[in-house]
Amino acid sequence: MKILPFVLIFAALITFVAGQLFFKRAMEGSRSAGFGKQFATFFVPGIVSMTISFFLTLGLLQRFDLSYIYPFQGLSVIIVSVTAAFLLKEKLTLQLTIGALLISLGVVLVSLS
């Protein structure tokens, strides 16, 4: 296994997680402040980040099976839950942590096959 596919998979993962955090921040703000300048400040970087992630994933899909590539994004469950807790101050319960770990583990198992 060459290293480039893993670098690309990692890059697709990071841009994906960043996009999620931007989107959540934008939509949360929209509940009180509407869809104005403050919304755009978070929404536009979210779209840019997601677009980069999208094309990286598409490039990977041209070389590998969908059921092999896609599960790597499963690691994002842990990353998103933890970063949402720290950066967005969401509550991370024990049950949520266990559930997220099980999902991640399951997704890694799927990807190893």
Add this chain to the structure above:
Amino acid sequence: MPTNFEISDHDTMHVATRAVSPWQRFWTFLGNPWFQIAINALVVTASELFLKLGARDTAHLAHGWGWTGFTGLASIWTWLGIVCVILSLMSWLYVLRHVPLSIAFPLSNVVHVLVPLSCWIFLHELISTRRWCGIALVLIGLAVVAKPFSRIEEKL
């Protein structure tokens, strides 16, 4: 409990006080963030399958700058996939407006069950024993994350 779940309750009560047309009931049902999480998972699965078909059609173009994925745009399947991605993004943004990311995101991972299953059914890719175990683990994890919320829904 996070406090941002009252939207759907409020909408339901609001609608219930007046004569409810089936159309209104439909919108209230559609507006349920939990229902949208399910819809989102189905549309995401469809988009992944379309993108794979698009990538398969354009795999012979994957050299040089091919790793950026832009050559995939030569296939109609890719564009169909893009339409599904846009639809799923809209429903996802709606979900994010009402549900915390640390809950909605793990639940959205039901696609990791739906995608391998539909690859198996529609694209005839193989699922090994280990992959079946992974699928089972994801389902258990989903149940663990979703359980406290189903209990609250029952009480309402």
